[in-house]
Amino acid sequence: MKRTVMPWFFILTVLIAAFSVFAFAGSSWLPGSPDYIRGIRDVVWEHDSGGGMSITFFAVSADEASHDAAKRSADIIRSRTEIFDIVSASVDYDEKEKKVFVDLAWGEGQEGILPETLMTELSRPADVMFIMGTPQSPDNMTDSDQFVLGGGNILSAKVEMMPESTQKLIMVGLNGAGIMAAESLRSDFSDKTVTVWMDNECICIAAAGELFDDAGNVRLCADGGGYSSDEADRIALYLSNGVLPLELEAQSFEYTSPRSENVPQKVMLWAGGISLTVICLFMILYYRLPGMVACVSMIGQAAGIIACVTGFLNFDFIKGVKMSVPGVVGVIMCIGIGYYTNVIINERIIEEIKKGKSLDGAIEAGCSHSIISAFDGNITAVLAGLIIMGLSENSGRVTTWLMKPFVWMFPSVSIESLYALGFVLVVGSLLNIVFGMLATRPMLKSLSGYSVFHNRWLFGGQRSRKEGLR
Amino acid sequence: MSISEEKNFMSNRKIYWLISLAVVAAGIIITVLSGVVKAGRLDSGALYEYKTKEAVSVSDAEPVTYTDAAQYLKAVTGYEFSALKNDDAIVVTMPSTEGFESITAGQIEQHLERFYPALDMELVRGEMHEQSTSKGIAGRALVLLAVAFLAMAVYIGRRFRSIGGWVTAISCAAALFLDCFAAFVSIVIFAFPMDETVAAAVIAAMGCSVNAAIIVFDCIRENYRFFGESVEIARIADRSIEETGRRVIVTNSCLICAMLILAIVAAVMGVEGIAKMCVPILFAVFSSCFTSLFTASSLWVSFKEKQNKK
Numbered sequence: 001m002k003r004t005v006m007p008w009f010f011i012l013t014v015l016i017a018a019f020s021v022f023a024f025a026g027s028s029w030l031p032g033s034p035d036y037i038r039g040i041r042d043v044v045w046e047h048d049s050g051g052g053m054s055i056t057f058f059a060v061s062a063d064e065a066s067h068d069a070a071k072r073s074a075d076i077i078r079s080r081t082e083i084f085d086i087v088s089a090s091v092d093y094d095e096k097e098k099k100v101f102v103d104l105a106w107g108e109g110q111e112g113i114l115p116e117t118l119m120t121e122l123s124r125p126a127d128v129m130f131i132m133g134t135p136q137s138p139d140n141m142t143d144s145d146q147f148v149l150g151g152g153n154i155l156s157a158k159v160e161m162m163p164e165s166t167q168k169l170i171m172v173g174l175n176g177a178g179i180m181a182a183e184s185l186r187s188d189f190s191d192k193t194v195t196v197w198m199d200n201e202c203i204c205i206a207a208a209g210e211l212f213d214d215a216g217n218v219r220l221c222a223d224g225g226g227y228s229s230d231e232a233d234r235i236a237l238y239l240s241n242g243v244l245p246l247e248l249e250a251q252s253f254e255y256t257s258p259r260s261e262n263v264p265q266k267v268m269l270w271a272g273g274i275s276l277t278v279i280c281l282f283m284i285l286y287y288r289l290p291g292m293v294a295c296v297s298m299i300g301q302a303a304g305i306i307a308c309v310t311g312f313l314n315f316d317f318i319k320g321v322k323m324s325v326p327g328v329v330g331v332i333m334c335i336g337i338g339y340y341t342n343v344i345i346n347e348r349i350i351e352e353i354k355k356g357k358s359l360d361g362a363i364e365a366g367c368s369h370s371i372i373s374a375f376d377g378n379i380t381a382v383l384a385g386l387i388i389m390g391l392s393e394n395s396g397r398v399t400t401w402l403m404k405p406f407v408w409m410f411p412s413v414s415i416e417s418l419y420a421l422g423f424v425l426v427v428g429s430l431l432n433i434v435f436g437m438l439a440t441r442p443m444l445k446s447l448s449g450y451s452v453f454h455n456r457w458l459f460g461g462q463r464s465r466k467e468g469l470r
Numbered sequence: 471m472s473i474s475e476e477k478n479f480m481s482n483r484k485i486y487w488l489i490s491l492a493v494v495a496a497g498i499i500i501t502v503l504s505g506v507v508k509a510g511r512l513d514s515g516a517l518y519e520y521k522t523k524e525a526v527s528v529s530d531a532e533p534v535t536y537t538d539a540a541q542y543l544k545a546v547t548g549y550e551f552s553a554l555k556n557d558d559a560i561v562v563t564m565p566s567t568e569g570f571e572s573i574t575a576g577q578i579e580q581h582l583e584r585f586y587p588a589l590d591m592e593l594v595r596g597e598m599h600e601q602s603t604s605k606g607i608a609g610r611a612l613v614l615l616a617v618a619f620l621a622m623a624v625y626i627g628r629r630f631r632s633i634g635g636w637v638t639a640i641s642c643a644a645a646l647f648l649d650c651f652a653a654f655v656s657i658v659i660f661a662f663p664m665d666e667t668v669a670a671a672v673i674a675a676m677g678c679s680v681n682a683a684i685i686v687f688d689c690i691r692e693n694y695r696f697f698g699e700s701v702e703i704a705r706i707a708d709r710s711i712e713e714t715g716r717r718v719i720v721t722n723s724c725l726i727c728a729m730l731i732l733a734i735v736a737a738v739m740g741v742e743g744i745a746k747m748c749v750p751i752l753f754a755v756f757s758s759c760f761t762s763l764f765t766a767s768s769l770w771v772s773f774k775e776k777q778n779k780k
Contacts, residue, residue: 255596336728373688377681384677411606
């Protein structure tokens with residue numbers, strides 16, 4: 001009877017190959033193609049790889065730490081990271097523990113910023129005071145100095161060019177009460193000097209008549225001229241964001257200087273490539289055809305892991321995971337355990353062949369008897385991955401919520417670099433189950449359907465005299 | 471139905487237990503002799519690492535020792551310091567965060583450059599952790615390690631109900647404990663600092679090393695179902711070990727091979743932090759070859775035999 005064979009092996013191999021090319025290289029290499037698909041170059045790295053900083057701030061005064069205050073502080077800090085041109089910044093908060101977690105990654109070619117500078121700038125209150133008079137600082141006001149306006153009166157701040165100059169000034173919009181105060185200052189005290197302070201930094205000294213315009217806006221410029229472009233942008237950002245609602249202090253930080261190249265990424269690619277090659281060669285030599293199927297499946301799994309890490313499709317609402325040094329260990333670990341399902345299936349096929357079953361019967365029995373064992377083995381790795389993900393706390397994650405009952409008694413901490421390890425372990429194990437169930441069985445069956453491959457020896461059995469002659 | 475008695479692994483079960491206990495005893499002795507496990511990030515304090523630029527190597531610039539550098543920093547700042555040479559870098563640590571607010575990384579750099587005028591330095595790494603953060607991380611890591619251990623034991627207990635759920639869970643838990651212990655001993659032997667990444671590596675290793683035990687017990691379950699009460703428990707275990715030995719060794723070898731390659735590539739490219747994760751995983755997975763095949767299955771046989779006698 002003529003055997004009808006569905007070429008699943010070839011169909012799936014082509015599909016996996018195409019998926020792998022896109023998962024590793026993205027879609028930008030296609031001529032004229034927009035960046036619809038993210039490749040390995042689009043992986044976002046934690047500060048432990050390309051350089052960056054993670055900081056945990058805590059609120060000094062516990063009473064102030066309402067949910068809104070914690071959220072607002074996180075939002076303000078997030079926007080302040082723009083001052084430093086930081087490419088990747090994630091800011092999270094823990095309302096209960098009164099903490100703000102900041103995670104920053106330096107961009108390519110970025111100059112190093114000292115940790116203290118960064119922590120001070122991100123956590124400064126940015127409390128603005130307009131004082132009539134020239135005190136040495138807002139804390140050393142004399143009887144002749146008078147507080148006239150505060151940060152609460154500021155609605156907006158934007159940078160403008162000074163007329164006939166390369167310098168810049170900042171136009172500050174005030175609220176109703178602020179406009180009224182500005183108008184009275186402009187009309188009644190136009191010659192009096194007003195100093196504008198942000199925390200203890202004097203950002204402007206000018207006569208009231210020059211400082212406030214007819215519409216009640218404030219024209220901020222430095223003493224004796226305008227601001228440089230960077231300075232104006234920095235001050236305008238602080239003014240428009242308003243006062244930081246919480247008084248924050250750094251509880252812990254980790255800093256890594258900018259790196260000229262991302263060495264962990266190189267390690268991942270080299271170690272991944274070498275281990276894939278070595279283990280694939282071993283699998284093919286040891287298991288023959290099923291070994292080749294295991295390799296195709298493994299390449300698909302590796303591509304699947306990378307696709308999950310990058311987010312694959314380049315849409316804003318699809319977010320990837322930040323990769324880290326522990327994440328690299330996770331990826332290589334998944335390559336090591338990626339053969340788990342295939343090894344169990346292949347060994348079962350050899351056993352069934354030894355028992356005297358036909359090749360088709362042995363493949364069918366091997367696949368169906370191995371699924372439970374493969375499932376159980378991978379689920380324990382998924383459990384381990386979920387628990388590792390729970391080590392890293394983030395208010396928006398399910399794993400944080402899942403692990404909270406076990407770690408409620410400890411202060412919350414952010415260990416973002418471990419999240420990638422847990423994530424990769426979970427994804428890798430699930431892909432192992434999926435590929436083992438959906439790809440390996442049809443590929444093995446399809447191969448055995450071709451008369452040229454319908455040979456027990458090719459599936460790990462002993463070479464019989466008849467087959468040996470063929 | 472009967473099973474041929476070619477391999478009689480279970481007759482040596484006391485030897486397996488003795489080997490396991492001997493390994494544990496050796497591990498305890500190594501730990502005691504090596505001293506207390508070095509605390510890494512779990513400790514509190516501040517650390518700054520300054521890379522010395524190529525102008526002059528650190529060794530050329532040191533007529534003075536690093537203890538002197540630490541004493542100099544203490545004299546100019548008033549805070550406790552310790553300083554260490556690490557290849558082409560100087561690592562300065564402050565044992566407490568007390569002086570952290572008062573002295574910056576930039577100031578320390580200036581002081582060090584004044585002390586070693588021939589060297590040009592650049593801050594490459596900095597860390598600061600208060601006691602509460604360190605305690606939080608340590609506590610979480612230990613609790614989640616215990617949670618991982620329990621979760622796996624419970625899962626195995628549920629999945630292998632048909633061959634005695636709690637008996638299988640305890641047997642696997644014993645094997646898992648030995649694998650974790652092997653990972654711990656590796657941390658002591660290689661003097662890795664104990665921190666959250668090492669704890670995460672041990673949890674990940676648990677997830678992988680228990681796979682081997684699952685392969686063995688899956689086969690035991692299948693043979694138990696097939697032969698039933700007609701065959702001795704020990705013979706079922708013998709046959710299962712014989713059938714699964716190759717599977718366990720091949721699956722674990724793949725993982726060991728991948729981890730070894732990673733450790734070598736990371737060492738060649740000079741990436742810190744990978745070796746301290748790879749080594750515990752390697753030890754745990756290597757140990758699981760023995761513990762899953764012999765320790766767990768022999769314990770299961772003994773428990774089941776006692777159960778059956780009752």
